[in-house]
Amino acid sequence: MFAFTYHRPSSVRKAAALAASVADGKLLAGGHTLIPTLKQRLAAPGDVIDLGGIPDLAGIELRGRTLSIGAMTRHAEVAASPVVKEAVPALAYLAGLIGDPAVRNRGTIGGSIANNDPSADYPAACLGLGATIITSQRRIEADDFFTGLFETALEPGEIITRIAFPAVKKAAYVKFANPASRYAMVGVFAAKRTADIRVAVTGASQSGVFRWTEAEEALKKRFAGRSLDGLSLPADDMISDLHGSGEYRAHLVGVIAQRAVEAAAG
Amino acid sequence: MALELTGSYELPVPREAVWEALNDPEMLKRCIPGCEELEKTSDNGFRASAVAKIGPVKARFKGSVELTDLDPPAGYRIAGQGDGGIAGFAKGGAVVKLEPSEAGTTLHYSVDAQIGGKLAQLGQRLVAGTAKKLADQFFEAFAKAVTEKAAA
Numbered sequence: 001m002f003a004f005t006y007h008r009p010s011s012v013r014k015a016a017a018l019a020a021s022v023a024d025g026k027l028l029a030g031g032h033t034l035i036p037t038l039k040q041r042l043a044a045p046g047d048v049i050d051l052g053g054i055p056d057l058a059g060i061e062l063r064g065r066t067l068s069i070g071a072m073t074r075h076a077e078v079a080a081s082p083v084v085k086e087a088v089p090a091l092a093y094l095a096g097l098i099g100d101p102a103v104r105n106r107g108t109i110g111g112s113i114a115n116n117d118p119s120a121d122y123p124a125a126c127l128g129l130g131a132t133i134i135t136s137q138r139r140i141e142a143d144d145f146f147t148g149l150f151e152t153a154l155e156p157g158e159i160i161t162r163i164a165f166p167a168v169k170k171a172a173y174v175k176f177a178n179p180a181s182r183y184a185m186v187g188v189f190a191a192k193r194t195a196d197i198r199v200a201v202t203g204a205s206q207s208g209v210f211r212w213t214e215a216e217e218a219l220k221k222r223f224a225g226r227s228l229d230g231l232s233l234p235a236d237d238m239i240s241d242l243h244g245s246g247e248y249r250a251h252l253v254g255v256i257a258q259r260a261v262e263a264a265a266g
Numbered sequence: 267m268a269l270e271l272t273g274s275y276e277l278p279v280p281r282e283a284v285w286e287a288l289n290d291p292e293m294l295k296r297c298i299p300g301c302e303e304l305e306k307t308s309d310n311g312f313r314a315s316a317v318a319k320i321g322p323v324k325a326r327f328k329g330s331v332e333l334t335d336l337d338p339p340a341g342y343r344i345a346g347q348g349d350g351g352i353a354g355f356a357k358g359g360a361v362v363k364l365e366p367s368e369a370g371t372t373l374h375y376s377v378d379a380q381i382g383g384k385l386a387q388l389g390q391r392l393v394a395g396t397a398k399k400l401a402d403q404f405f406e407a408f409a410k411a412v413t414e415k416a417a418a
Contacts, residue, residue, distance in 0.1 A: 148399060206398060
């Protein structure tokens with residue numbers, strides 16, 4: 001690793017002030033993307049701002065119909081939380097599928113969302129449930145938050161503090177995982193909350209997570225897997241790599257989406 | 267690993283104006299994502315440095331760019347190579363063709379590139395998406411810049 005200055009602020013306000021004052025800083029959450037990148041010397045920030053010492057960023061709570069999860073909450077905590085299991089069972093299930101135990105006990109929901117890796121799981125849940133991302137500056141709807149490959153609406157130095165999910169029972173996540181990395185080759189989060197039907201797809205597109213609007217339209221008539229028969233996505237925008245071609249992923253999205261809808265409707 | 271990428275853009279300005287912009291180092295520097303330096307070193311050669319920032323990765327590439335097969339105002343080939351130090355290397359080129367169209371000019375591009383080193387090993391699943399994103403960023407900025415210049 002290159003030398004850098006390490007900071008461990010005790011509040012969001014201090015962290016944001018630090019991030020604004022340094023020229024080339026990086027925020028550190030669980031570190032499961034940033035630390036390997038630093039070790040490989042693929043990034044050399046001058047300052048690393050560790051968010052691990054900020055109590056406000058922790059905790060899971062249900063207020064009315066809104067599930068609020070602190071940005072530094074580990075995947076393992078979300079997976080095991082009785083509150084999450086009760087309010088949004090599909091979200092607890094999704095968290096339990098991320099990576100391996102080491103990843104789940106270090107990686108955080110805020111870090112995953114801020115990074116917006118095109119194969120990450122949490123972005124699909126945020127988009128599929130219509131979550132609200134709360135930051136040090138404002139509230140951002142998930143629909144406006146994920147703007148492309150590794151890109152989000154976050155401004156430099158803006159810090160995610162909490163993620164608010166509506167309590168939705170009719171929701172499911174189905175993931176076709178790469179057997180080595182457990183990253184989603186394709187992951188589909190399907191949810192129905194009264195008239196709001198959402199189908200969010202991760203792992204497949206070169207531009208990152210997206211809503212499959214054509215499928216959502218088809219599901220308005222009847223929320224069942226069979227409603228998606230015959231629907232397909234173009235392969236040219238799909239990730240094509242040694243694990244699978246664009247055509248393979250495009251086909252897989254259709255199959256996995258049907259399973260997710262069946263599971264959600266069940 | 268090898269990479270191929272093709273596409274086209276509609277620009278609402280005459281072909282001569284697009285050609286002029288494609289040969290203007292200042293204009294190119296403003297539009298190339300992360301470009302820090304683009305200095306003319308010969309008639310058709312440039313020294314270049316750019317910062318590639320993709321998710322957690324941030325690497326500075328230094329290298330050279332050369333324009334060949336010049337056919338004003340119908341197009342050229344732009345080729346270059348860059349060394350990103352420990353991150354890896356990249357080299358490649360793009361054939362750019364300009365055709366008059368109803369709106370102004372249609373710009374066709376066809377990129378072929380080679381990427382090696384750690385970036386290629388670790389970023390295999392991301393390289394194609396990243397290249398497309400950088401190309402889109404460049405052409406969006408370029409379209410905006412030539413349109414503004416033509417209006418001025």
